[in-house]
Amino acid sequence: MALFTALWYFSVPADPAVRLCAFHWLTGRPCPLCGLTRALFALAKGHWAAAVHFNALSPLGFAMLFALFWEGRMRAWLWKGGVGAFAVYGVLRICLPAYLT
Amino acid sequence: MFCHQCGTQVSADAQFCTTCGASFVPGTPGLLGAPETPWTPPAVIQVQAGRWIGEGWALVTADLGTYVLLALVFCVLSAAVPVILQGPLIAGFHIFTMKKLMGRRAELADLFVGFNYFVPTLVASIVIGLFVFCGTLLCVIPGLVVAAMYKFTYLFIVDKRMDFWPAMQASHAVAKRDYVGFTLFLLLMVLVDLLGVLCCFVGIFVAIPVTFAAITVAYKEIVGFEQRTVDAL
Numbered sequence: 001m002a003l004f005t006a007l008w009y010f011s012v013p014a015d016p017a018v019r020l021c022a023f024h025w026l027t028g029r030p031c032p033l034c035g036l037t038r039a040l041f042a043l044a045k046g047h048w049a050a051a052v053h054f055n056a057l058s059p060l061g062f063a064m065l066f067a068l069f070w071e072g073r074m075r076a077w078l079w080k081g082g083v084g085a086f087a088v089y090g091v092l093r094i095c096l097p098a099y100l101t
Numbered sequence: 102m103f104c105h106q107c108g109t110q111v112s113a114d115a116q117f118c119t120t121c122g123a124s125f126v127p128g129t130p131g132l133l134g135a136p137e138t139p140w141t142p143p144a145v146i147q148v149q150a151g152r153w154i155g156e157g158w159a160l161v162t163a164d165l166g167t168y169v170l171l172a173l174v175f176c177v178l179s180a181a182v183p184v185i186l187q188g189p190l191i192a193g194f195h196i197f198t199m200k201k202l203m204g205r206r207a208e209l210a211d212l213f214v215g216f217n218y219f220v221p222t223l224v225a226s227i228v229i230g231l232f233v234f235c236g237t238l239l240c241v242i243p244g245l246v247v248a249a250m251y252k253f254t255y256l257f258i259v260d261k262r263m264d265f266w267p268a269m270q271a272s273h274a275v276a277k278r279d280y281v282g283f284t285l286f287l288l289l290m291v292l293v294d295l296l297g298v299l300c301c302f303v304g305i306f307v308a309i310p311v312t313f314a315a316i317t318v319a320y321k322e323i324v325g326f327e328q329r330t331v332d333a334l
Binding site: 020021022023026031032033034036037068069 | 237238239240241242243280281
């Protein structure tokens with residue numbers, strides 16, 4: 001709850017001056033997970049469109065994250081599918097023009 | 102008496118050579134030639150990161166001088182010969198703490214007993230390093246999760262005589278029970294190391310042993326030491 005309140009109250013810059021992602025630093029293109037932190041802050045405020053803009057698979061990513069707290073076959077299924085989806089998304093982000101990804 | 106294989110002096114009632122692992126009991130495989138122990142992870146694992154680090158701290162402060170010396174030698178050798186020596190030295194660090202936890206007499210030389218497992222620990226350190234590097238490339242956090250996943254690899258190699266890949270899989274099987282908890286455990290250890298650096302940098306020579314000791318304590322609780330390892334050490 002405290003984490004959610006912090007995410008709701010605070011915001012991170014939409015276009016950070018310094019990027020921690022080494023993949024982005026090396027290639028100039030976003031990695032499959034780039035934008036998830038910004039998307040998390042946006043989702044906590046209910047800004048779904050902004051979250052999807054930062055990372056199109058962010059809702060899936062957070063479903064995978066929260067699934068970690070529950071045991072079961074659903075979790076394994078979600079993670080296998082999710083990792084595959086992020087891998088495909090990563091390739092698209094590298095190959096397609098920036099305005100499409 | 103002396104070991105018939107490497108010539109090391111050992112106590113008269115020893116069953117294994119502590120240096121090369123040769124067996125002194127007829128018909129018993131040596132420490133290194135012993136077959137790998139099959140192992141299945143427990144169904145429920147409760148991560149108690151704070152308590153494990155607390156117990157690691159208690160172990161280190163009880164024999165601070167030797168631990169600091171151990172960390173110093175570890176850092177100097179790791180810096181002098183990067184990559185190659187890191188795996189065996191980490192295994193040696195764990196062996197030292199394993200002996201402490203068993204109530205045996207641990208000494209500085211135990212750091213080098215890890216070289217008995219040179220090939221699996223070396224390959225493990227290279228493969229884990231590669232995996233962590235790839236994970237870190239993708240916005241840092243996956244690298245942390247991967248590092249947390251393989252924290253017990255060296256202990257499985259030493260304790261269960263596993264090769265590098267089964268040991269990595271076994272470590273993963275443990276972390277799989279609670280990815281979040283084990284990643285937080287790793288982050289807490291990173292915090293301990295950072296605090297060590299902040300203490301005029303020399304604090305790192307206390308922080309490093311605390312983190313290794315905490316991992317060994319966690320392994321003892323979750324997996325437990327193999328009886329033949331207890332006998333051999």
